[in-house]
Amino acid sequence: MIHESSIIEDGAKIADNVIIGPFCNIGKDVELKSGCRLESNVILKGKLRVDENVRIFSFTAIGNENSEIEIGEKTHIREFVQLGAQEGKDGTPTKVVIGANNFLMGYVQVLSGVTTGEFCILTNAVRLNENVTCEDRVIVGGLSTIEAGNTIGTGVMIGGASCVDHDIPPFTLVEGNKATVKGLNVVGLRRRLKDKNDIEKIKSIFKQILGDVVDKELASDIAIKHENEYARKFASFISTSNIK
Template sequence: MTNIHPTAIVDPKAQLDSSVTVGPYTIIGPNVSIGAGTKVGPHVVIDGYTTIGRDNELFQFSSIGAQPQDKKWKGEPTRLEIGDRNTIREFCTFNTGTAQDKGVTKLGNDNWISAYVHLAHDCVVGNNTIFSNNAQIAGHVEIGDYVIMSGFANVHQFCKIGAHAFVGMSTSLTQDVPPFVLLNGNPAAAHGVNIEGLKRRGFTREQINAIRAAYKTLYRSGLTLEEAKAAMLAQEQALPDDVAVHARAMREFLDTSTRGIVR
C-alpha cells in the first residue's frame, strides 16, 4: 500500500482498503478495519475492535477505539463503529463500548466532529450532527440526527438528545432533550424551537408551526407532563400526517425518556 507513510505502524492483521491514506507516525492496531477513501492523518492512534467506513477524514493526534474509561471493563472485546463521510478533527477521543451495555459505541454518517471532542463508551450518535470544540459526551448517551452541540457542552451519562436539537455553548445536560428544542445554560433550560436549523433543512412553514405549537404545549402551558402529552396528541390528530409527523416525534420521545426531560 503506497498510501501508508513509511513511519506509520500498521499491524499486518488490520484490514485497510487499498485507497486508504495513513499519515506519518500513525499507529493502527490488529483489529481495525478501514473502508475506501478514508484519510488518516499523522500521529493518530486507532486501536481496539474498530470499524471505520468510507471517505472519512481523521485529523492528527486523535485516539480512536481505545478501551472504555470504565472501571467495570475487564478486557471484553467491545467495539467502536464509525460510518461514512465523517470529519474527525484534532485530539478527539472515541472509546469502545462495555459489556454492561450493547458493547458498541457508534458514530453514524456525515458528522462533523471538531477538536477535543470526547465520545465515551456505549454512545450512539446519528447522522449529520455537528459537535463544536470540546463537546464532552459521557457514557451511554444517545444523540439523534442533525443535533448541534456547541463548544464546551457536556452531557451526563444515559441522557438522550432528540433529532434537530440545538445545545448551546457551555451547557451542562443532566436530563433528556426532546427533538427540535433549543436550550442553553447551566443548569440547562429550554429557550424555544431550533427554527433556523429547521428552515435550513427544508421543513415547511406548516411543519414548523406544528412543532412550535407542540413545544408551547409542553413548555409554556403550565400542564403536567401527562396532561401536555394528551394535549399534544389532540393537536396532532387535527393536522395532516405530513404536518403532524414531526410534532408526533416530539411527543413520542417523551415516552422513551428515562432521566426526565429538561423542562
C-alpha cells in the same frame, strides 16, 4: 499510501487507496475502507470499522483493547479527539456508533456506549459521557458536557459551555449550566419541514407541554390523538423522556 514510520498490526484491513501519515498505530481488528485518510500520530485500537472517505486528524485516539466502534462515511474527526478510548466504569465495553457525515472538532471526548445520528457537529472540547444518544443534525457548542444516559433529539442546538443533565426534545434551543430549553429551533424546522402547517402545529404543542411545568400527561395524550404526525412525534419524545 502508508508512511514507513507507521505500525500496522497483522490482521488490520486497509483498503488500497487509504492514506496513512507518519507515526500512526493501527490495531489488528481495525478496518479502514476506501478513501480514508489519517494524518500523523493517530492511534486506532479495538474492533473498529471506519467507512468510506473518513478523515482523521493528528493526535487522535480511537478505541481501546476491548472496544467496538463504527464510524460512518464522510465523517471528519479533528485533532486530539478521544473516541471510545476509555473503558466503561464497570469495565464492560459498550458499542460506540458515530453516524455518517459527522464533524467532531478538536479535543472532543466521546465515551463508551455513545451513538450519534447523521450530520451532527460536536464543536471544540465537547464531552459526551457514557450511553448518550444524539439523533440526527444535533449541534453541540464548545466546552459543553452531556451527562450519561441522556438523549438529544433531532435538530437540537446546544449553546457553548452548557451542561446537559436530561433528555432534550427535538428542534429545541438549549443553553446554560444546568442547561434549559430556551425555545424552538425554528430555522432547523424550516430546513427539515416544507409544510408551514407542520411547523405551526409543533409550535402550538411546544407552548402547551413545555411551559413553566412539563406536562407529560398532556404530551402522552397528544402523542396518541393528534392529527399531525410531526406533532405526535414531538409529543411522544417528551412523554417518554426523563425531563422533569
